Amino acid sequence: MEYKQALKQIAKGQFAPVYVCYGSESYLIQEFVQRLTEHLIEPEQRAFAVGRYDLAETPIDAVIEEAETLPFLAERKLVVASGAAFLTGAKESGKVEHNMDRLTAYLKAPAEFTVLVLTVSADKLDERKKIVKALKDADRLVPCGMLGEAELTQWLQQQADKAGFSFAPGAAEQLIQYAGTSLQTLVKEVEKCSLYIGSGGVITTDDLGQLVTKTVEQDIFQMVEHIVQMKMEDAFTMLAELLRRKEEPIKIVMLIARQFRIILQVKDMTQQGYSQQQIAGQIGVHPYAVKIAAGQAGRFDTGRLMSILQQLADLDYRMKSGKIDKVLGLELFLLRLAAA
Template sequence: MAAMDYKQTMKQITKGQFAPIYVCYGSETYLMQQFIQRLTDTLLEPDQRAFGVGRYELAETPLEAVLEEAETLPFLAERKLVVARGATFLTGAKDTGKVEHDLDRLAAYIKSPAEFTVLVMTVDADKLDERKKIVKALKELGALVPCTLLGEGELVAWLEQQASKLGFTFAPGAAQTLLQYAGTSLQALEKEAEKCSLYVGKGGTITAAQLGELVTKTVEQDIFQMVESIVQLNLEQAFTMLAELLRRKEEPIKIVMLIARQFRIMYQVKDLQQQGFSQQQMAGVLGLHPYAVKIAAGQASRFEAKRLTAILEQLGELDYQMKSGRIDKVLGLELFLLRLGA
């Protein structure tokens, strides 16, 4: 058997169909939390949840102790949930922890798991080491549940699903605008969706224009929008955004650093595109969300590689001049934007 599909597994759990062991792995910890919450809600009655869930950190607790807990009969309940976080021994990463884990004991447990326990191990890693016997055994059991970052289409669908649960809708294109403003963290997006719901009320529709007023943007997101304005040759908008950042007392050197980061990503994406990398592969190489790569690729298409190199050199020089006091910081930033627009 291969890894289980996250959505399919969630549906099975909702129907009361449980596997004895799950291994949740990937970078999207929000999905892991939702998975454990769904298991808790379906597996245990509300009055059993306080003592029906055992939580362990494998960096501090040996696997043997976790499995002993799994094999101990539940207290005042038919079933129990045992959650063990940080199963790095399932990855290719070197285990630097001081705790030793008995993987033979886990292999024996996999062959004969306790009927009254659901054991969940989590690991914050995009891949498990499938050369390891223990990973092969877990895969054979169908216990692997990938909790990977969602693509742009999946993120939009997830946002629309959240909106439906909260009783409002996104106007066409507004969900994509929310991704641009708030980023791709599901936790942050969940909070923004709740805010939208309160703003428009039950049955309401949120528009892209309203999101501009409503969403709490990080400095990184603001810089991203400012660079987007520059790329679209909308200098007036770029200067308005710069004025707002300065009004909020953001340090000009930090603004330069973040602008440079965005142009560096554009340069790297352009370079990798020329080498034939797909957006998914680029995301892996650069450690970015595929959606961020897609946006950067769109921005990079407006520039020649030589122009991007020149812009990065200008930013390096501006950073030096600012730090050495050779130019007024705000003036330096404004001159850079004017030169870029020209």
């Protein structure tokens, strides 16, 4: 069941007896449970009609027993159980034993007065398992993975609309570059933008430069973009800022190498005919990062990228062995890139 489809059904008052929300985007999982709560349980009843369990501490038998128990002073109840790792291929710790037969039996005859939600932070479930096949056949799986590049930008615009402001052209994309692709982080940045610009205001890229607190990873992402565009003055300015903030030069080298490695992987897989969505899944990065890397890859041939990575590996070794001053080594690396 697609995430948006499930939300539309919930808004219409159509509830499935069991949902399994899985994926790496925890914000979407939280939003799904919140929407269910709002549409299923009256506000004054939520204290005793919503039960939450951690499956790392509670066996599934106890959760199902709760689901089969009549609600107290309410027509319906919501039972949410997080950490359903037994649905994935991950090795279970063995601290709690879960009876899958009990869950399979409940799936065939769920309580009419309960909506049961199982959640797990995993991109994939183990479809070799009978219970996962049963849940899939019953259309109870709700994927909550990372949004694609276009979806992410659209989602940001929608959040801005709800908050009463708008993004100037290019500003939503700039916010993603500054803050990353985590929805939880982006929500906080949208709130910050709303407070800054006020109702009816328009956030520009210049505003974002003052408002958004960037992580070192995002700064390196931007630095590499400056390098690719041969804006070396901007690259040196960003390096100086990172050093002023006491970022470790070896860490900076490692992150620059990671970004160039992504560029090389994207270039290689694009040449093999993979789509950007497929590449994102293969190398484990967000589709938006793949789109940016694909644009950057066009400015380098494969041999040049491999040479840059070798230079970074040599620089890392020389830094760690004390054969070169760390800051000087980074500056010389950027100068060589500019000269080339």
